[in-house]
Amino acid sequence: MADAHVVQDATTPAERPPMRESNEAEPDQLDVARTQGDAYGEALEAMAAEDGAVTARAGNYVVAFVNEQAEGMYAPADGGGLEWREAPEEANAHLEVAVADGADGRFVPGLDVTVTVLDGDRELFTHPAPFLWHPFLHHYGFNARIPSAGPFTVRVRIEPPAWMRHDPVNGRRYADPVEVTFADVEFEPGTKPSPDATPRGEPTAFAG
Numbered sequence: 001m002a003d004a005h006v007v008q009d010a011t012t013p014a015e016r017p018p019m020r021e022s023n024e025a026e027p028d029q030l031d032v033a034r035t036q037g038d039a040y041g042e043a044l045e046a047m048a049a050e051d052g053a054v055t056a057r058a059g060n061y062v063v064a065f066v067n068e069q070a071e072g073m074y075a076p077a078d079g080g081g082l083e084w085r086e087a088p089e090e091a092n093a094h095l096e097v098a099v100a101d102g103a104d105g106r107f108v109p110g111l112d113v114t115v116t117v118l119d120g121d122r123e124l125f126t127h128p129a130p131f132l133w134h135p136f137l138h139h140y141g142f143n144a145r146i147p148s149a150g151p152f153t154v155r156v157r158i159e160p161p162a163w164m165r166h167d168p169v170n171g172r173r174y175a176d177p178v179e180v181t182f183a184d185v186e187f188e189p190g191t192k193p194s195p196d197a198t199p200r201g202e203p204t205a206f207a208g
Contacts, residue, residue, distance in 0.1 A: 003184060004054040004151070010181035014057035019103040022169035030104070037105025043137040044098055054185065057102060059178035064098040065115075065154055069190035070143045072197060073132065073204065083201030084194065087143050091206040092189035096141040097129050097156055101173070108174070112159040113140040117152050117208075124152070127207035145208035151184040 019034075021027050044064055047053060053066040070087035071094050077083040087094070095115055099108045113129040124147070129140035146152070158178045165171035 004052075004182055004186065005184060006054065006056040007153075007181040007183050010155070010179070011056055012058040012176075012178045012180070014102065015060060017060040017101065017103045017173035018170045020169050022167050024167035025170060033104040033106060037101065040100055040107050040137075041105050044100070047096075047098075047137045052186075053098075054182045056180045056182070058180045059158075059176060060102045060173045061108065061158065061178055062100040062102055062105070063156055063158070063178070063180045064100075065156060065180075065182050065185070066096045066098070067185070067187050068094045068096070069188065069192045070094050070206070071192040072194050074197070075201065075204075077199075077201060083199050084197035085201045085204045086193065086197075087191050088203035088206055089191075090145050091143040091204070091208075092191060093144045093146045093187055094141060094192075095129065095144055095154075095207075096132075096139045098137060098139045099158065103173075107138050108161075109138070110163055111140065111161055114157045114159075115142075115207075116155040116157070117144070117146065118155065119147070119150075119152055125207040143204050143206040145206055146187050146189060148187075149189060150187045152187065154182045154185045156180045156182075 051066050053064045055064040070091035072086035074082040116126040117124045132141050
């Protein structure tokens with residue numbers, strides 16, 4: 001079995017963002033941020049232990065990719081409240097991207113993340129990865145259909161976020177697009193049904 005790894009010449013070089021005392025952040029406050037990041041790192045390690053993950057430092061981020069079987073999720077219902085949207089029969093994979101700050105390790109919200117999966121030189125699909133709430137590891141992701149267990153190449157692209165940044169010292173981060181390429185990524189095609197989730201809506205969208 002191939003081992004997933006980072007393709008360095010197709011990955012944005014890492015650049016650790018600033019993490020210094022400023023008029024917005026005292027040293028003890030920066031320590032609070034690091035503690036939050038440590039907690040997110042523990043959650044990422046738990047997910048990696050359960051499903052496997054490949055991780056890279058790129059730009060100002062730590063980027064991790066993991067895949068599971070296709071699964072349903074709650075989504076807002078047209079009439080208010082929530083409805084469960086099961087994975088469609090065609091989908092057999094769930095792709096997840098975790099993005100953490102390269103200095104304090106905290107999850108970075110509100111990003112424009114796109115995932116491309118390739119079989120050799122042939123592109124299987126390119127699809128946006130929206131934010132997904134998770135009980136212990138917030139991430140970006142979506143359901144997809146893949147033709148086999150692979151291995152495949154997975155390319156993640158993160159656009160510079162449009163939101164503003166506090167702090168004249170530490171706010172200088174996330175200014176450039178970032179790309180990460182993971183090679184030899186194995187998948188485990190299948191679905192994870194949730195028969196007890198109610199009420200039911202239409203199936204989720206999927207890539208592929």
